[in-house]
Amino acid sequence: xxxxxxxxxxxxxxxxxxxxxxxxxxxxxxxxxxxxxxxxxxxxxxxxxxxxxxxxxxxxxxxxxxxxxxxxxxxxx
Amino acid sequence: xxxxxxxxxxxxxxxxxxxxxxxxxxxxxxxxxxxxxxxxxxxxxxxxxxxxxxxxxxxxxxxxxxxxxxxxxxxxxxxxxxxxxxxxxxxxxxxxxxxxxxxxxxxxxxxxxxxxxxxxxxxxxxxxxxxxxxxxxxxxxxxxxxxxxxxxxxxxxxxxxxxxxxxxxxxxxxxxxxxxxxxxxxxxxxxxxxxxxxxxxxxxxxxxxxxxxxxxxxxxxxxxxxxxxxxxxxxxxxxxxxxxxxxxxxxxxxxxxxxxxxxxxxxxxxxxxxxxxxxxxxxxxxxxxxxxxxxxxxxxxxxxxxxxxxxxxxxxxxxxxxxxxxxxxxxxxxxxxxxxxxxxxxxxxxxxxxxxxxxxxxxxxxxxxxxxxxxxxxxxxxxxxxxxxxxxxxxxxxxxxxxxxxxxxxxxxxxxxxxxxxxxxxxxxxxxxxxxxxxxxxxxxxxxxxxxxxxxxxxxxxxxxxxxxxxxxxxxxxxxxxxxxxxxxxxxxxxxxxxxxxxxxxxxxxxxxxxxxxxxxxxxxxxxxxxxxxxxxxxxxxxxxxxxxxxxxxxxxxxxxxxxxxxxxxxxxxxxx
Ligand SMILES: Cc1cc2nc3c(=O)[nH]c(=O)nc-3n(C[C@H](O)[C@H](O)[C@H](O)COP(=O)(O)OP(=O)(O)OC[C@H]3O[C@@H](n4cnc5c(N)ncnc54)[C@H](O)[C@@H]3O)c2cc1C
Numbered sequence: 027x028x029x030x031x032x033x034x035x036x037x038x039x040x041x042x043x044x045x046x047x048x049x050x051x052x053x054x055x056x057x058x059x060x061x062x063x064x065x066x067x068x069x070x071x072x073x074x075x076x077x078x079x080x081x082x083x084x085x086x087x088x089x090x091x092x093x094x095x096x097x098x099x100x101x102x103x
Numbered sequence: 104x105x106x107x108x109x110x111x112x113x114x115x116x117x118x119x120x121x122x123x124x125x126x127x128x129x130x131x132x133x134x135x136x137x138x139x140x141x142x143x144x145x146x147x148x149x150x151x152x153x154x155x156x157x158x159x160x161x162x163x164x165x166x167x168x169x170x171x172x173x174x175x176x177x178x179x180x181x182x183x184x185x186x187x188x189x190x191x192x193x194x195x196x197x198x199x200x201x202x203x204x205x206x207x208x209x210x211x212x213x214x215x216x217x218x219x220x221x222x223x224x225x226x227x228x229x230x231x232x233x234x235x236x237x238x239x240x241x242x243x244x245x246x247x248x249x250x251x252x253x254x255x256x257x258x259x260x261x262x263x264x265x266x267x268x269x270x271x272x273x274x275x276x277x278x279x280x281x282x283x284x285x286x287x288x289x290x291x292x293x294x295x296x297x298x299x300x301x302x303x304x305x306x307x308x309x310x311x312x313x314x315x316x317x318x319x320x321x322x323x324x325x326x327x328x329x330x331x332x333x334x335x336x337x338x339x340x341x342x343x344x345x346x347x348x349x350x351x352x353x354x355x356x357x358x359x360x361x362x363x364x365x366x367x368x369x370x371x372x373x374x375x376x377x378x379x380x381x382x383x384x385x386x387x388x389x390x391x392x393x394x395x396x397x398x399x400x401x402x403x404x405x406x407x408x409x410x411x412x413x414x415x416x417x418x419x420x421x422x423x424x425x426x427x428x429x430x431x432x433x434x435x436x437x438x439x440x441x442x443x444x445x446x447x448x449x450x451x452x453x454x455x456x457x458x459x460x461x462x463x464x465x466x467x468x469x470x471x472x473x474x475x476x477x478x479x480x481x482x483x484x485x486x487x488x489x490x491x492x493x494x495x496x497x498x499x500x501x502x503x504x505x506x507x508x509x510x511x512x513x514x515x516x517x518x519x520x521x522x523x524x525x526x527x528x529x530x531x532x533x534x535x536x537x538x539x540x541x542x543x544x545x546x547x548x549x550x551x552x553x554x555x556x557x558x559x560x561x562x563x564x565x566x567x568x569x570x571x572x573x574x575x576x577x578x579x580x581x582x583x584x585x586x587x588x589x590x591x592x593x594x595x596x597x598x599x600x601x602x603x604x605x606x607x608x609x610x611x612x613x614x615x616x617x618x619x620x621x622x623x624x625x626x627x628x629x630x631x632x633x634x635x636x637x638x639x640x641x642x643x644x645x646x647x648x649x650x651x652x653x654x655x656x657x658x659x660x661x662x663x664x665x666x667x668x669x670x671x672x673x674x675x676x677x678x679x680x
Contacts, residue, residue, distance in 0.1 A: 027537045057151055061262065078592075080321055083158055084158060087158070098433050098436055102317055
């Protein structure tokens, strides 16, 4: 049963200029109820790795540097 | 800590599974009652921000406060709203402890709205009584619970999904098997008593938007607890009494009878007319909502455009900052302004949730399930319409009783063969190189649920749906996960499938219509009290098959008069119909 990888636009956007995950911050990753925020291996910053969002906003509210924005998923907009 | 092959075994007195609302209260209470007992709170996400109240809450939907309501009145109202099928003792127990819980939370620092005289500012939303207490500062609630967990030294284990419950040779629950959501590590937590607080089963139906996670419930709550309870042999009850809610179209957040109602907002049809007497969520209310949607007067809207500017600002302040704060963003994107336009509403996907409806794992007024050593509280347990305060009260009840049960018990024996077999089953999707991705598997289940199981319920359709879902059980060995996160989704999807099967079986068993839209059975359109004034219990029978049976309704502790019994049947406003 072969598989393919499909592209999807994700609702949570992280501003790499502001994000301090590369300095060890894990706040947004810690608080996400769906565990969809991870470290991007390439940049060391946080990013949304899985399009499974309840747009509940702890990631945005708790971010110490205001780097996170939660958008409404495209299908709902 | 002991090992069983490569599996770590952790010993604990009381294990609480699910650290949302009921769970923290259960764990804190167990520790307060017996500080020497070891108590673990196991959470799939992170207790700091997990569950239905991850961002906070707008208010108490069901506060029984002296001077405004009595426990007897409340018990009557909930009995009537549930067409009589309730364990009244369970509802009354909640109602009697409700005010003490409010005072406890108040002391902990939760702010409830008070009037000029310092009294609780309770609002009327229900059909008969007055029970809604706003919490304009409701966004602090998780922080307050977290502080209490720390202070009482509850052991918190985040990012583990409990997958199966364990029992000893005497059939007493003895802990659980869990898997790390980030590393796929399988662990066993051996416990002398277990409290399930895993929330609603919110991923059974598919939201109309088609987005798998655009559910009413926090999608971490996907029915893990329902499935675990079923497999360990517990009875579930009222599953045919689905949860279906009136929500904003596409956003799937509460349209908020509770917040806007007391301020003058209401549910209207396309002409801007009210068509229901009462916006309190019930099956009867949802039936009228559904009828209006299907009629020439649809769709249905939340109407606020007649309100004064200050009132609208007050509503925005609450609705766009507390419980579901992304709601303001949704409205901005669509150019919706409460001042100028009514906002379109719709019917949610189906789910199991005792917090709002009456479906869940059967518990009595002590929070006991039908399996010894296993307790249940909150949205996953069967006490109807219990909402947030019910989750706290039953969390407290379960915490007390579980720690007492644990103190009388020695360390239970583990069934090693079962554990190893389960470990292999749980990890199987990771060991494949290709197969069915969990998201496709889940999408298909939930699409079938919408096609065949959501009301109006029709026997022939449910037959087909049940068969298709059973066929999908053959696909489980082909589930494929590329990483621990996808493994989490694969395990969840199997629980979603269990719940879908339960929804079908329970619905087909109850051959009558009841609870308005929740169990609107076209082949059996009338309510039939003669044969069906009973609970429907679903369980795993001796042949390991899903089965249903009747359970008589316990004699009422509070009698209803004839006039009251049908109050919820008179929802439709006379002049519009
Ligand atoms: C959008 C929304 C608005 C609401 N508004 C109100 C309101 O205004 N007033 C009111 O009184 N009530 C309201 N409610 C209802 C109220 O929030 C719930 O009834 C209550 O919070 C349920 O508590 P709970 O502990 O059962 O579930 P939750 O608080 O959801 O907790 C369940 C927890 O279990 C965890 N979990 C699930 N499965 C597993 C597993 N396998 N292993 C480990 N952990 C697991 C989850 O991650 C979650 O943290 C609302 C609910 C929603 C969804």
